[in-house]
Amino acid sequence: MSPLAHRIGAARAEGRAALVGYLPVGYPDVNTSIAAMTAMVEGGADVVEIGVPYSDPGMDGPVIQQAVEPAVRAGVGLRDVLRAVEAVAAAGAVPAVMSYWNPIERYGVERFAADLAAAGGAGAITPDLIPDEAGEWLAASEEHGLDRVFLVAPSSTDARLASTTAACRGFVYAASTMGVTGTRATVSDAAERLVVRTRAVAGDLPVCVGLGVSDGDQAAEVAAFADGVIVGTAYVRRMLDGTGADGVRALSEELAAGVRRRAGVPS
Amino acid sequence: MTTSAVHPPEERLEPARPTWPDATGHFGVFGGRFVPEALIAALDELTEAYEAMRVDPAFLAEFAALQRDYTGRPSPVTEVPRFAEHCGGARVLLKREDLNHTGSHKINNVLGQALLTKRIGKQRVIAETGAGQHGVATATAAALMGLSCTVYMGEEDTRRQALNVARMRLLGAEVIPVTTGSRTLKDAINEAFRDWVTNVETTNYVFGTVAGPHPFPAMVRDFQRVIGDEARGQVLEREGRLPDAVLACVGGGSNAIGIFTAFVPDDGVRLVGLEAGGDGVGTGRHAATITGGAPGVLHGARSYLLQDDNGQTIESHSISAGLDYPGVGPEHSYLHDIGRAEYRPVTDAEAMEAFALLCRTEGIIPAIESAHALAGAMRLGQELVAQGDGGRGGEPPLLLVNLSGRGDKDVETASRWFGLGDREHVEPGAGMDTDQQPTDGAVTSGDAVRGQDAGSQA
Numbered sequence A: 001m002s003p004l005a006h007r008i009g010a011a012r013a014e015g016r017a018a019l020v021g022y023l024p025v026g027y028p029d030v031n032t033s034i035a036a037m038t039a040m041v042e043g044g045a046d047v048v049e050i051g052v053p054y055s056d057p058g059m060d061g062p063v064i065q066q067a068v069e070p071a072v073r074a075g076v077g078l079r080d081v082l083r084a085v086e087a088v089a090a091a092g093a094v095p096a097v098m099s100y101w102n103p104i105e106r107y108g109v110e111r112f113a114a115d116l117a118a119a120g121g122a123g124a125i126t127p128d129l130i131p132d133e134a135g136e137w138l139a140a141s142e143e144h145g146l147d148r149v150f151l152v153a154p155s156s157t158d159a160r161l162a163s164t165t166a167a168c169r170g171f172v173y174a175a176s177t178m179g180v181t182g183t184r185a186t187v188s189d190a191a192e193r194l195v196v197r198t199r200a201v202a203g204d205l206p207v208c209v210g211l212g213v214s215d216g217d218q219a220a221e222v223a224a225f226a227d228g229v230i231v232g233t234a235y236v237r238r239m240l241d242g243t244g245a246d247g248v249r250a251l252s253e254e255l256a257a258g259v260r261r262r263a264g265v266p267s
Numbered sequence B: 001m002t003t004s005a006v007h008p009p010e011e012r013l014e015p016a017r018p019t020w021p022d023a024t025g026h027f028g029v030f031g032g033r034f035v036p037e038a039l040i041a042a043l044d045e046l047t048e049a050y051e052a053m054r055v056d057p058a059f060l061a062e063f064a065a066l067q068r069d070y071t072g073r074p075s076p077v078t079e080v081p082r083f084a085e086h087c088g089g090a091r092v093l094l095k096r097e098d099l100n101h102t103g104s105h106k107i108n109n110v111l112g113q114a115l116l117t118k119r120i121g122k123q124r125v126i127a128e129t130g131a132g133q134h135g136v137a138t139a140t141a142a143a144l145m146g147l148s149c150t151v152y153m154g155e156e157d158t159r160r161q162a163l164n165v166a167r168m169r170l171l172g173a174e175v176i177p178v179t180t181g182s183r184t185l186k187d188a189i190n191e192a193f194r195d196w197v198t199n200v201e202t203t204n205y206v207f208g209t210v211a212g213p214h215p216f217p218a219m220v221r222d223f224q225r226v227i228g229d230e231a232r233g234q235v236l237e238r239e240g241r242l243p244d245a246v247l248a249c250v251g252g253g254s255n256a257i258g259i260f261t262a263f264v265p266d267d268g269v270r271l272v273g274l275e276a277g278g279d280g281v282g283t284g285r286h287a288a289t290i291t292g293g294a295p296g297v298l299h300g301a302r303s304y305l306l307q308d309d310n311g312q313t314i315e316s317h318s319i320s321a322g323l324d325y326p327g328v329g330p331e332h333s334y335l336h337d338i339g340r341a342e343y344r345p346v347t348d349a350e351a352m353e354a355f356a357l358l359c360r361t362e363g364i365i366p367a368i369e370s371a372h373a374l375a376g377a378m379r380l381g382q383e384l385v386a387q388g389d390g391g392r393g394g395e396p397p398l399l400l401v402n403l404s405g406r407g408d409k410d411v412e413t414a415s416r417w418f419g420l421g422d423r424e425h426v427e428p429g430a431g432m433d434t435d436q437q438p439t440d441g442a443v444t445s446g447d448a449v450r451g452q453d454a455g456s457q458a
Ligand SMILES: Cc1ncc(COP(=O)(O)O)c(C=O)c1O
Pocket: B104, B105, B130, B131, B132, B133, B134, B208, B209, B210, B249, B250, B251, B252, B253, B254, B255, B256, B321, B322, B323, B367, B369, B370, B404, B405, B406
């Protein structure tokens, strides 16, 4: 069975949403970023999205750009990412690689799939790859038993929601607001509407929500209607403000408590 | 007009629309859509509206009227015999896109996309710009059609093309200097995409070249092909034959596709794209994407790009802001791979030499971008004549060069390169000697010196 769906299903069985945390490899350096991912897991993350640094992160806001730029300049690549995959698996969470498409295409799609599977990775999330262009990745992920997570958006038509979720394995990523990554003061009601529309066509596939969640209260709000809560920018901010692994662990603890309570129920 | 009895079927007057891309925007393995799902609905809407519009007689009439009355089309073809003396004996015809309103070919595309913006009912346009010509053209069309306009421009480019920043602001556009990454065109495109995905409900992205996700490469080509459609007819009319080669500079590739498209079915006509060779392809400081790059994905499409082993985009370098881009439109990658077009690098020094020559021999100040095509013509002419081929029946070879823009915006850069103006004395760069005469062959023979502070300009 899909490792991502399995873990998110286990959270559901506990009556809660899963916590999915994102950090890029290589900020401020590879070892420190991997230590922070381990701390993220210790604090309670179920799944770690391991970010591949990329020179042109068109979907990311200023915070993530700021962390990724030095990693790109330092030459951090998929080899380092695979080390992070092993570390996250060893820490007890499910590792999934988050990558813009070109680094994977350059590495070789088949080679990436083989190496990711060998490192214990569950699969990959590809924010600028739509299933229509993913033929080679669909085949390679099938061959190596990897999950593949595509995105849906509030602007997706019902037909696209259906075809995209059909191509996903593990979960479907509901990018809840139109825009780039970054924390937002409020969770938009577009998120819940998108989740409802996606569930209608997703069958058993878990639906996780990302873009904008920054604290325990927002996590609780999203947990009320989604199978998983994805948090990126807020973690990256801990790295940028220098609180590092301790800051990341503390944020995980807050968010993990958040996904265990439901919105409106005080902690 | 020549008749088909005299000139065989290859010279028919209305060349067809290419059979590529396919319905999902693929030129062979190139092109497609590599964008976040959030943009797919907007791209689908654009594609659908464009497909309806491009065969709508009312639109075609409106577009043609704007091109005639506002842009000043058709642009003339000018023979440049004094310049051609430096092209080995070939004859050279210039397609004068520099004479268009706003000073370059960019207006052709922008008027089409602005009409499309109105058709889909959006009030705001955004654009990226490198040299500022596309930004100026977009700001112009927005003013004309009452749209609000925001232009993203790399901070580095706002400095080297300050004149165009002022023009855009005069036209009522908001210019946002981009300070991320290399602070040039590639980063301006990233920022424009980020704006678009956030404001897509109200905003249309007027893309400036034949790159980006489907439908931009095909749509921008269709709007720019007027250059070649006109030029093919004009050359046939005045010469009674087709040119031996058609040359154009290639940044993203819109002026090149614009002049190539009509000639693609004419197998006997060589299509030559000139890429920015910067300090030389061997130095790694260049923007010669097809010559020095490899296939990959950037800015929404698969195409050649300058990238490292990790798939990171490598920063490009060129004295010309409009060619300083590490990617290229997918149709060029396709034309290259099927062998229908060839792509060659031209260094900064070669381009500036050609720039000076055209100024001094013909009284035409070209855009530095276009000077790359002129330098390509100098070299190709010399090659063809040396090989004793290219022409027909003993006639000299006939070269058609797309003069994509005029050089007003480049006066500052050129003055520095050549050590002109009243600033502190600098050694003149390649292309002029100390008496400010244009030199011929200094670059190719290795005698040329680089402008003293040209490197910091580029
Ligand atoms: C005069 C001129 N020519 C050429 C270019 C390069 O663009 P493209 O390759 O799309 O024609 C530019 C871009 O700014 C330009 O201003």
